[in-house]
Amino acid sequence: MLNIKGIHHVAIITDRYEESKRFYTEILGFDIIAETYREARNSYKLDLAIAGKYQIELFSFPDFRERGSYPESKGLRHLAFEVSDVAAGIEWLRSQGVANVQDVRIDELTGKKFTFFDDPNGQPLELYEV
Incomplete structure (x- = not known):
C-alpha cells in the first residue's frame, strides 16, 4: 500500500x-x-x-501543444477550488475580465453551487461552493 x-x-x-x-x-x-x-x-x-x-x-x-478540450480529451479535466460564495466569485472574476465565466450551476448530485471559467491559457477551472 x-x-x-x-x-x-x-x-x-x-x-x-x-x-x-x-x-x-x-x-x-x-x-x-x-x-x-x-x-x-x-x-x-x-x-x-x-x-x-x-x-x-x-x-x-x-515548446507546447494546445490543450485538447473541445471535445474533451482524456486526462485531467479541470481543477476545482473551494469557495464559500460562488456568486461572489463569479462577480469578482467578471470584474477582472476573466474569460468564459459561466453563470451559477447546481451540482445535480450534491445540490452545491459551482461555476467554470478559464485561465489565460484556456485551462478550465472551477469554483465549488462548500
Missing part, C-alpha cells in the same frame, strides 16, 4: 507567463512561494500556495 496522504501540487503549463502569473496571484489570490528561471530550459517555474496548504506549479515552456 502506498499510504498517500494528500495531493502535493498541481502543475500547469503556460505560454503566457506574465499574464498567468498575474492571474493566479492578483485575481485568484495565491501566494508566491518561489519563482525560478531555468536558463537551460528557457523556462520559469512559479510555486504558488493556496491557503497555506496546497501548491500550484506554474511552468512556462517555449
Whole structure:
C-alpha cells in the first residue's frame, strides 16, 4: 500500500507567463512561494500556495501543444477550488475580465453551487461552493 496522504501540487503549463502569473496571484489570490528561471530550459517555474496548504506549479515552456478540450480529451479535466460564495466569485472574476465565466450551476448530485471559467491559457477551472 502506498499510504498517500494528500495531493502535493498541481502543475500547469503556460505560454503566457506574465499574464498567468498575474492571474493566479492578483485575481485568484495565491501566494508566491518561489519563482525560478531555468536558463537551460528557457523556462520559469512559479510555486504558488493556496491557503497555506496546497501548491500550484506554474511552468512556462517555449515548446507546447494546445490543450485538447473541445471535445474533451482524456486526462485531467479541470481543477476545482473551494469557495464559500460562488456568486461572489463569479462577480469578482467578471470584474477582472476573466474569460468564459459561466453563470451559477447546481451540482445535480450534491445540490452545491459551482461555476467554470478559464485561465489565460484556456485551462478550465472551477469554483465549488462548500
